Amino acid sequence: MTQQVIFSVIAFSTGKRGRIIGRTPVQARDEGHARRTAERLSARHVGVIATACVVDIEAESWGEPVVLASYGQVPDMEA
Template sequence: MAKKTFYVVQPFELGKRGALQAGRAMEARTAADAERIARRMAIVNAGAIAFSRDVDPDSDDADPPVLIASFGQVPDSTLEAA
């Protein structure tokens, strides 16, 4: 079966000791929506990223994430953990 593309926005917040922590991720409908939402989330959080990921629904096989946009403070290894 064909892979499906998911668009995700991941905000980051500053923890108690100033360390960046991932907030609650959310799915977007399109790449443009994901970028717009990430831009807005970065205003009220330390930062946010928008990325896409192709997933095969039958096997749950996923391609590596592809960064769409990054705003504010985000960890350097953000996409490695996604």
């Protein structure tokens, strides 16, 4: 079982009719990099979220994402 933690940052913009639309996720090197990137992107987007997720590479399975930082308007992760 080979596990790895994937850190990612997703910025959100406002689409038609005010819908919140996720942009392409950006992979971060580590937790600190994910948090700093999210903070920096928050100045230019309506929302940003940084997450960490454990991935089992051999089984090709993803764990539940953990929110590291959240700024502005982001979709509900429970939905």
